[in-house]
Amino acid sequence: MKLSLGPVLFYWDRQRTLEFYADMASATLDVIYLGETVCSKRRDMGLDDWIGLARELAQQSTAQLVLSGLTLVEAASELSSLRRLCDNGELLVEANDLGAVHYLSEKRLPFVGGPALNLYNGHALAELVRSGMQRWVPPVEISGAMIRAARAQLAQLDVPVPEIEIFAYGHLPLAYSARCFTARAENRPKDDCQFCCQNYPEGIPLLSQEGEALFTINGIQTMSASVSNLLADYPALVESGADLLRLSPRASGMTEVITAFDAVRKGGLPPLAVDGCNGYWHGQPGMLRAEEAGLC
Template structure:
């Protein structure tokens, strides 16, 4: 089982971003994703900066470097930047938008299908595999049973099964909007947000009227309130055919997270339970833990 470090979903300034990857480079990671996937206004790190960082990391780590593209493309300038990313000529690209899939397919360039693509069965997967998708990151709400079913359908169709990379740790990215919720929370217009996302390195908790944590707001992105953690489900991840486990960056504690997953994949016993949620993996509401759903 390989471990991957997903793209940073929050807006950190340039120095915090560089410091984060300096901490990650010596960890036992097999794949590292770089790039901005949430908001094109987050410009502390442009495409050239990300590519430069990738070159530096290549000199320091044996991990595969992958460039991730935007999930929501809203303007011609963003489409232009997406094309530049797809044409980088150096690194594999994670497509998080069907526009990127179309462009990469036309160029006959192999790619990673990101979790924002709506791929839920073997027939949809077959279309993208035939278009050049070599690795599939299922949507975060997909259960282990659905992944097994999709793999079986691909086999029945006679289509090669791509690598499967499961989102195994982090705040789950649930939805995207043209509206910026963080700017609205600070009573700012989106076009004059003053990059206020940087004030919240792990997003803004959104509570119900009863004070229950429901979501995390991250610019135009709505995320889970709880951190999803599938470490206790490691045997089931292996059984469903997962090839990689994605660990999504947080502002603190990532060294310990990587080390915990690495210990289990090397033969250590997985914990009986973990903090956070894992309901989606078990086909239940995502905010639940398996224990709450009566599955343990």
Template sequence: MKLSLGPVLFYWERRKLLDFYAEMAQLPLDIIYLGETVCAKRRALSLDDWLGLARDLRECGRAELVLSGLTLVEAASELSSLRRLCDNGELLVEANDMGAVQFLHERGRPFVAGPALNLYNAHALAELQDCGMLRWVPPVECSARLLRDCLVQMDMLGRRRPAVEVFAYGHLPLAYSARCFTARARNRAKDDCQFVCQEYPEGIPLLSQEGERLFTLNGIQTMSGQVGNLLPEYPKLSGLGVEVLRLSPRAEGMAEVVRAFDEVRCGALPPLAVDGCNGYWHGKPGMLRVEEVEL
């Protein structure tokens, strides 16, 4: 099974991004996603910078490089930038918005279907395959059962199963809004946010009255409070035919995360349980850690 490094979902300054990818290039990753998926105002790296970084990473290792597009396109300028990204001519694109799917289909270019496309059944998957989809990243709330049912349904339709990439580690992206929650938390307008996201390299924790972390606010994105971690589920993931496990970047400790997943795929026994949440995978509320609930 392959390991991928998802796009950085948080807003880090340029130097931190470059240092981070320099470190990741030395690790046993098979696929590395680049680009901004959350907010068009985050321009620590431009499209040309991302492409330049991709060329540098290509010289450092053998990982497949993919360029991810925005998830929520709200303005004509953002649509124009998305079109330019789809026309990059060098890298495979991860489509996170149906606008990107349309651009790529018109150009006859293959793509990765990102988790924000909300594909939940074989009929939708077949439609995207006809548009050029090579790999499918199921929505983060997709359970093992739903994934299995989708693949079986593909067989029943007589369609080739797509390569499947499961979001296996990181804060789960749950929802997107036209409103910037981080700016609002600092009493700033979205159009005058002053890039306050950079002050929160792993988002703002949103706590319940009891002090429990319910969500993580990341600009216009709402994420899970706890980190999702499917490492204990490795045998079942492998049995379902999952080809890629996506590890979503965090500000600290990613090298250790990559090594832990790599050890398991190389034959080490997976842990019985880990910190974080895995409820969605078991068809339960996402914030749960099923091992604790079922004791």
């Protein structure tokens, strides 16, 4: 089993971003994703900066380096930037938008299908495999049973199964909007947000009227309130055919998270339970833990 570090979903300033990846360079990771996937206004790191960082990491780490593209493309300038990212000429690209898939397919370039592509069955997967998708990151709400079913459908269609990378740790990216919720929370217009996302290195908790945590607000992105953690489900992840486990960056504690997953993949016993949620993996509401759903 390989471990990957997903792209940073939050907006950290340039210095914090560089320091984070300097720490990650020595971690036991097999794949590292770089790039901005949430908002094109987050410009502390441009494409040239990400490619330069990838070159530096390549000298310190044996991990495969991948560039991740935007999930929601709304303007011609964003489409132009996305094309430039796809044409980088050095690194594999994670496509999070079907526009990127179309462009990469036209150029006959291999790519990673990101979790926002909404691929839920073998027939949809077959179309993208034929278009050049080498690795599939299933949507975060997909269950282990659905992944096994999709693999079986691919076999029936006589289409090779791409590498499967499961989102195994982090706040789950659930939805995207043209509106910026973080700017609205500070009574700012989206066009004059003052980059206020940087004030919230792990997003803004959104509570119900009863004070219960429901979601995490991250600019135009809505995320889960709880951190999803599938470490206790490691045997089921193996059974489902997972080739990689994606660990999504958080503002602190990532070294410990990577160490815990690395120990289990090397033969250590997985914990009986962990903090966080894993309901989606068991076909239940995502905010639940398996114990709460009566599955353990």
